[in-house]
Amino acid sequence: MNPLQEAIHLTRRDFFTTTANGIGAAALASMIAAEDLQAAPIIAASNDPLAPRKPHFSARAKNCIFIFMEGAPSQLDLFDPKPKLNELNGQPLPESLTKNVRFAFIKKESAVLMGSPRQFAKNGQSGMEFSDLLPCLSQCADDLLMVRSMHTDQFNHHPAQLVLTCGRSTFGLPSAGAWLNYGLGSESRNLPGYVVLTAGRGTSAGTSLWQSGFLPSVYSGVLFRNQGDPVLNLRNPEGLPASLQRQGLDVLAQLNAKRFEQVQDPEIASRISAYELAFRMQSAAPEFIDISDESPATLEMYGVDREDPKIKVDRGGGAGQYRNYAKNCLLARRLVERGVRFVNIVHASWDHHSNLDSELTFNSGMADQPIAALIKDLKQRGLLDETLVVIAGEFGRTPLGENRGGSKNVTGRDHHPTAFSILMAGGGLKGGLTYGETDEIGWNIVRDPVHINDFHATLLHLFGLDHLRLTHRFQGRDFRLTDVAGKVVNDWLA
Numbered sequence: 001m002n003p004l005q006e007a008i009h010l011t012r013r014d015f016f017t018t019t020a021n022g023i024g025a026a027a028l029a030s031m032i033a034a035e036d037l038q039a040a041p042i043i044a045a046s047n048d049p050l051a052p053r054k055p056h057f058s059a060r061a062k063n064c065i066f067i068f069m070e071g072a073p074s075q076l077d078l079f080d081p082k083p084k085l086n087e088l089n090g091q092p093l094p095e096s097l098t099k100n101v102r103f104a105f106i107k108k109e110s111a112v113l114m115g116s117p118r119q120f121a122k123n124g125q126s127g128m129e130f131s132d133l134l135p136c137l138s139q140c141a142d143d144l145l146m147v148r149s150m151h152t153d154q155f156n157h158h159p160a161q162l163v164l165t166c167g168r169s170t171f172g173l174p175s176a177g178a179w180l181n182y183g184l185g186s187e188s189r190n191l192p193g194y195v196v197l198t199a200g201r202g203t204s205a206g207t208s209l210w211q212s213g214f215l216p217s218v219y220s221g222v223l224f225r226n227q228g229d230p231v232l233n234l235r236n237p238e239g240l241p242a243s244l245q246r247q248g249l250d251v252l253a254q255l256n257a258k259r260f261e262q263v264q265d266p267e268i269a270s271r272i273s274a275y276e277l278a279f280r281m282q283s284a285a286p287e288f289i290d291i292s293d294e295s296p297a298t299l300e301m302y303g304v305d306r307e308d309p310k311i312k313v314d315r316g317g318g319a320g321q322y323r324n325y326a327k328n329c330l331l332a333r334r335l336v337e338r339g340v341r342f343v344n345i346v347h348a349s350w351d352h353h354s355n356l357d358s359e360l361t362f363n364s365g366m367a368d369q370p371i372a373a374l375i376k377d378l379k380q381r382g383l384l385d386e387t388l389v390v391i392a393g394e395f396g397r398t399p400l401g402e403n404r405g406g407s408k409n410v411t412g413r414d415h416h417p418t419a420f421s422i423l424m425a426g427g428g429l430k431g432g433l434t435y436g437e438t439d440e441i442g443w444n445i446v447r448d449p450v451h452i453n454d455f456h457a458t459l460l461h462l463f464g465l466d467h468l469r470l471t472h473r474f475q476g477r478d479f480r481l482t483d484v485a486g487k488v489v490n491d492w493l494a
Helices: 003-008 012-035 083-087 137-143 157-166 176-184 206-210 242-263 266-289 296-302 321-337 356-380 452-462
Strands: 063-070 120-123 128-131 144-151 194-200 222-224 342-348 387-392 396-401 413-416 420-425 433-435 445-447 472-474 477-479
Touching (some): 063 176, 063 321, 063 356, 120 137, 157 206, 176 342, 194 321, 206 342, 266 321, 296 321, 296 356, 356 387, 396 420
Parallel strands (some): 063 387, 144 433, 194 222
Antiparallel strands (some): 120 128, 144 420, 387 420, 396 413
């Protein structure tokens, strides 16, 4: 059913609250703007698709910073120590364990176990274990929830990244950030409700990781740059005064409102909202990205002036990654302070099929200090309790060394969806908790398995949303982030 046919089936009350309000939003924006060209148009909350909305029940979290380690970091070298794996280094696994397992590149017949050279230590009062590659993050142990028993359905990057962000490995589905803004709206009037900050060489799944899918496009993630203009072509061309731009937007809003009245397409309402937001962002976005007002101590804590170490890497993403990543973490805090609902920090790539030791050392050094600084900074500003921080890859890495092409020079690990680790902090979660357990070599989960859909159900629960009730009807059926699965992990809740 197309939008116009759906509109015909609306009740009289629904018709007036939908159609009239849609037109009223544009008209009100124009009238207010005409009175004050410098003021951002104020749209009534009931008409604004990004206006804050009440959750299903009392929420613990208000904002989310989702730090995505694209490519999948090795949990065996960072979060989940396996002394037995080191003892069995170089030995093959029994065929019974690998018989029905699919790998991206490993050749089963000649693959052997590969131990880790990393040293692990217990940290904080909780005794949470981290490897020596994460000296700063380990200082946040008592604020972190470490989950060692995650599992997913997909063993290749793009499909697994879609599962992590959208709940299923299907194109065209909304991402978690889009669902949150759809359910709750955004408290930011002058910035998007969903912002994406990237570093590195680019993700396997690209923009499909922050799409709105079948939800109106106003809920999509907006990609910001961390230097220069945050969004390309945001500034007016030279010689175009704000007053003239405002008049043009008013006329455009009237035309869009008239078309909306005719066809009832929600994308037209999204278009109106996008134009108005862009107008307001022209002043808000440059201010947000200017970090000159941050104290020297804060800049040093995040490490925004760090130089990349002299380590040969093929997957790091080019020069300047240490600075880029640190600035992205700082900008994430600034976005949350300005009411942005969902911030994605994406770095590619952690896909270490070879050269694991040096490249994981490079990436860990890049991410460790800024992420720890972000958690500490949020905490000292009183923001951590209401800000959920997630640190995750799309799957884990194998205890087997990768022998691509039968090579005997094994220096990396293959994809492992069966068991991996993620970290979380704040947002109503227990700190200092290590949840779940894998077997003595990290092959299978032996206690408290958590599927990605369970993670999503819990994420929504922290924001006061019932994952079974947050739905959107599309092509004749109700969709949700967790699809037909998912359960809240109550043991995580503070």
